Amino acid sequence: MPHFILDCTEPILEQKEPKEIMQEVLETAFSTGLFVRSDIKVRLNPYPLKHSLVMEGEEDFIHVFGNIMQGRTDEQKADLSRKIVAKLKELFPDVPIISMNIRDFEKASYCKKDMV
Template sequence: MPHFVIDCSENILTLQQPDKIVQEVHKSACSTALFDEADIKVRLNPFKEHYLVGGETGDFIHVFANIMEGRTTEQKTNLSKQIVTQLKALFPAVPFIAINIRDFEKATYCNKDMV
Protein backbone atom coordinates (compact mmCIF):
# COMPACT_ATOMS: atom_id res chain seq x y z
CA MET A 1 0.00 0.00 0.00
CA PRO A 2 2.61 2.64 0.79
CA HIS A 3 4.03 4.34 -2.28
CA PHE A 4 7.43 6.02 -2.26
CA VAL A 5 8.05 8.12 -5.37
CA ILE A 6 11.60 9.40 -5.66
CA ASP A 7 12.13 12.48 -7.79
CA CYS A 8 15.78 13.30 -8.46
CA SER A 9 18.15 15.01 -10.84
CA GLU A 10 19.34 12.63 -13.55
CA ASN A 11 22.94 12.98 -12.37
CA ILE A 12 21.98 11.05 -9.22
CA LEU A 13 21.89 7.93 -11.40
CA THR A 14 25.61 8.34 -12.15
CA LEU A 15 26.38 8.34 -8.41
CA GLN A 16 24.47 5.14 -7.54
CA GLN A 17 22.69 2.47 -9.56
CA PRO A 18 18.93 3.13 -9.80
CA ASP A 19 18.14 -0.32 -8.40
CA LYS A 20 20.33 0.40 -5.36
CA ILE A 21 18.46 3.65 -4.66
CA VAL A 22 15.05 1.96 -4.93
CA GLN A 23 16.19 -0.96 -2.76
CA GLU A 24 17.59 1.32 -0.05
CA VAL A 25 14.37 3.32 0.22
CA HIS A 26 12.44 0.03 0.35
CA LYS A 27 14.76 -1.32 3.05
CA SER A 28 14.47 1.88 5.08
CA ALA A 29 10.67 1.76 4.94
CA CYS A 30 10.75 -1.90 6.02
CA SER A 31 13.01 -1.10 8.94
CA THR A 32 10.27 1.00 10.57
CA ALA A 33 7.96 -2.05 10.87
CA LEU A 34 5.03 0.14 9.76
CA PHE A 35 4.33 -1.84 6.58
CA ASP A 36 4.35 -5.37 5.23
CA GLU A 37 7.39 -5.68 2.99
CA ALA A 38 5.37 -7.06 0.08
CA ASP A 39 3.07 -4.02 0.13
CA ILE A 40 5.77 -1.35 -0.25
CA LYS A 41 6.04 0.24 -3.69
CA VAL A 42 9.01 2.40 -4.72
CA ARG A 43 9.42 4.29 -7.99
CA LEU A 44 12.20 6.53 -9.29
CA ASN A 45 11.70 9.57 -11.56
CA PRO A 46 14.93 11.21 -12.76
CA PHE A 47 14.75 14.73 -14.21
CA LYS A 48 17.20 15.66 -16.97
CA GLU A 49 15.81 19.14 -17.55
CA HIS A 50 12.93 21.41 -16.65
CA TYR A 51 13.62 21.73 -12.94
CA LEU A 52 15.17 24.22 -10.53
CA VAL A 53 16.49 23.70 -7.04
CA GLY A 54 17.31 26.95 -5.30
CA GLY A 55 17.17 28.67 -8.68
CA GLU A 56 19.67 26.27 -10.28
CA THR A 57 19.72 22.84 -11.91
CA GLY A 58 21.78 21.19 -9.17
CA ASP A 59 21.45 17.71 -7.77
CA PHE A 60 18.46 16.87 -5.60
CA ILE A 61 16.48 13.96 -4.21
CA HIS A 62 12.92 14.33 -2.95
CA VAL A 63 10.79 11.40 -1.81
CA PHE A 64 7.02 11.68 -1.85
CA ALA A 65 5.61 9.09 0.54
CA ASN A 66 1.92 8.25 0.33
CA ILE A 67 0.75 6.02 3.16
CA MET A 68 -2.60 4.90 4.57
CA GLU A 69 -3.88 7.12 7.35
CA GLY A 70 -3.60 5.93 10.95
CA ARG A 71 0.10 6.30 11.76
CA THR A 72 1.12 8.65 14.53
CA THR A 73 3.18 11.77 13.96
CA GLU A 74 6.06 10.05 15.76
CA GLN A 75 5.87 7.04 13.44
CA LYS A 76 5.85 9.27 10.36
CA THR A 77 8.72 11.35 11.73
CA ASN A 78 10.74 8.18 12.27
CA LEU A 79 9.93 7.00 8.74
CA SER A 80 11.10 10.34 7.30
CA LYS A 81 14.31 10.30 9.29
CA GLN A 82 15.11 6.68 8.40
CA ILE A 83 14.79 7.33 4.67
CA VAL A 84 16.65 10.67 4.67
CA THR A 85 19.43 9.20 6.83
CA GLN A 86 19.93 6.33 4.37
CA LEU A 87 19.87 8.61 1.35
CA LYS A 88 22.31 11.00 3.03
CA ALA A 89 24.69 8.07 3.59
CA LEU A 90 24.41 7.05 -0.09
CA PHE A 91 24.75 10.62 -1.37
CA PRO A 92 26.90 12.67 1.03
CA ALA A 93 27.65 15.34 -1.60
CA VAL A 94 24.02 15.93 -2.69
CA PRO A 95 22.92 19.21 -1.12
CA PHE A 96 19.13 18.72 -1.27
CA ILE A 97 17.63 15.51 0.12
CA ALA A 98 14.11 15.60 1.53
CA ILE A 99 10.88 13.67 2.04
CA ASN A 100 7.29 14.51 2.75
CA ILE A 101 4.58 12.13 3.87
CA ARG A 102 0.96 12.33 2.82
CA ASP A 103 -1.82 10.22 4.30
CA PHE A 104 -4.26 8.35 2.08
CA GLU A 105 -7.80 8.58 3.39
CA LYS A 106 -9.03 5.01 3.87
CA ALA A 107 -12.61 5.95 3.00
CA THR A 108 -11.65 7.23 -0.45
CA TYR A 109 -8.84 4.83 -1.39
CA CYS A 110 -9.68 2.18 -3.99
CA ASN A 111 -7.73 -0.38 -5.97
CA LYS A 112 -8.80 -3.06 -8.43
CA ASP A 113 -9.21 -5.73 -5.74
CA MET A 114 -11.74 -3.53 -3.93
CA VAL A 115 -14.24 -3.31 -6.81
Protein backbone atom coordinates in the same frame (compact mmCIF):
# COMPACT_ATOMS: atom_id res chain seq x y z
CA MET B 1 0.50 0.42 0.10
CA PRO B 2 2.66 2.37 0.97
CA HIS B 3 4.01 4.13 -2.10
CA PHE B 4 7.35 5.96 -2.12
CA ILE B 5 7.97 8.11 -5.20
CA LEU B 6 11.44 9.56 -5.62
CA ASP B 7 11.94 12.62 -7.80
CA CYS B 8 15.59 13.31 -8.55
CA THR B 9 17.94 14.80 -11.09
CA GLU B 10 19.33 12.43 -13.73
CA PRO B 11 22.96 12.71 -12.52
CA ILE B 12 21.89 10.91 -9.34
CA LEU B 13 21.54 7.78 -11.49
CA GLU B 14 25.18 8.08 -12.54
CA GLN B 15 26.19 7.65 -8.90
CA LYS B 16 23.99 4.64 -8.05
CA GLU B 17 21.82 2.25 -10.03
CA PRO B 18 18.08 3.04 -9.81
CA LYS B 19 17.29 -0.45 -8.46
CA GLU B 20 19.84 -0.01 -5.67
CA ILE B 21 18.35 3.37 -4.65
CA MET B 22 14.81 2.00 -4.66
CA GLN B 23 15.85 -1.12 -2.73
CA GLU B 24 17.52 1.02 -0.04
CA VAL B 25 14.33 3.06 0.37
CA LEU B 26 12.25 -0.13 0.55
CA GLU B 27 14.54 -1.71 3.16
CA THR B 28 14.63 1.45 5.25
CA ALA B 29 10.83 1.78 5.19
CA PHE B 30 10.48 -1.89 6.10
CA SER B 31 12.96 -1.51 8.98
CA THR B 32 10.57 0.89 10.75
CA GLY B 33 8.13 -1.95 11.41
CA LEU B 34 5.25 0.09 9.98
CA PHE B 35 4.77 -1.92 6.78
CA VAL B 36 4.73 -5.44 5.37
CA ARG B 37 7.66 -5.76 2.95
CA SER B 38 5.51 -7.10 0.09
CA ASP B 39 3.17 -4.10 0.37
CA ILE B 40 5.88 -1.47 -0.14
CA LYS B 41 6.05 0.10 -3.60
CA VAL B 42 8.90 2.36 -4.73
CA ARG B 43 9.17 4.35 -7.96
CA LEU B 44 11.83 6.73 -9.22
CA ASN B 45 11.32 9.69 -11.59
CA PRO B 46 14.56 11.27 -12.88
CA TYR B 47 14.56 14.80 -14.31
CA PRO B 48 17.17 16.44 -16.56
CA LEU B 49 19.00 19.22 -14.73
CA LYS B 50 17.74 21.67 -17.36
CA HIS B 51 14.16 20.95 -16.22
CA SER B 52 14.65 21.86 -12.56
CA LEU B 53 15.54 24.98 -10.64
CA VAL B 54 17.12 24.19 -7.29
CA MET B 55 18.98 26.70 -5.15
CA GLU B 56 18.52 29.18 -8.03
CA GLY B 57 20.51 26.96 -10.37
CA GLU B 58 21.05 23.47 -11.67
CA GLU B 59 21.75 21.49 -8.52
CA ASP B 60 21.11 17.83 -7.85
CA PHE B 61 18.21 16.93 -5.60
CA ILE B 62 16.26 13.97 -4.28
CA HIS B 63 12.75 14.36 -2.91
CA VAL B 64 10.68 11.43 -1.64
CA PHE B 65 6.90 11.58 -1.60
CA GLY B 66 5.64 9.00 0.89
CA ASN B 67 1.98 8.03 0.52
CA ILE B 68 0.78 5.83 3.34
CA MET B 69 -2.57 4.66 4.70
CA GLN B 70 -3.87 6.86 7.48
CA GLY B 71 -3.50 5.67 11.04
CA ARG B 72 0.19 6.25 11.82
CA THR B 73 1.11 8.80 14.46
CA ASP B 74 2.98 12.01 13.70
CA GLU B 75 5.96 10.53 15.54
CA GLN B 76 5.93 7.39 13.38
CA LYS B 77 5.73 9.47 10.21
CA ALA B 78 8.53 11.78 11.36
CA ASP B 79 10.71 8.76 12.21
CA LEU B 80 10.03 7.24 8.78
CA SER B 81 11.00 10.49 7.04
CA ARG B 82 14.16 10.91 9.12
CA LYS B 83 15.30 7.35 8.47
CA ILE B 84 14.78 7.51 4.71
CA VAL B 85 16.45 10.93 4.43
CA ALA B 86 19.36 9.70 6.58
CA LYS B 87 19.82 6.64 4.34
CA LEU B 88 19.78 8.78 1.19
CA LYS B 89 22.23 11.23 2.80
CA GLU B 90 24.52 8.28 3.52
CA LEU B 91 24.26 7.11 -0.10
CA PHE B 92 24.59 10.62 -1.60
CA PRO B 93 26.66 12.78 0.78
CA ASP B 94 27.35 15.43 -1.88
CA VAL B 95 23.75 15.98 -2.99
CA PRO B 96 22.74 19.39 -1.58
CA ILE B 97 18.98 18.80 -1.34
CA ILE B 98 17.52 15.57 0.07
CA SER B 99 14.01 15.82 1.49
CA MET B 100 10.81 13.88 2.10
CA ASN B 101 7.19 14.42 3.00
CA ILE B 102 4.45 12.01 4.02
CA ARG B 103 0.84 12.16 2.89
CA ASP B 104 -1.95 10.02 4.32
CA PHE B 105 -4.34 8.07 2.12
CA GLU B 106 -7.86 8.16 3.55
CA LYS B 107 -9.27 4.66 4.04
CA ALA B 108 -12.73 5.88 3.04
CA SER B 109 -11.64 6.99 -0.43
CA TYR B 110 -8.80 4.56 -1.22
CA CYS B 111 -9.57 1.93 -3.84
CA LYS B 112 -7.57 -0.59 -5.83
CA LYS B 113 -8.67 -3.07 -8.45
CA ASP B 114 -9.22 -6.04 -6.14
CA MET B 115 -11.65 -3.93 -4.09
CA VAL B 116 -14.17 -3.56 -6.94
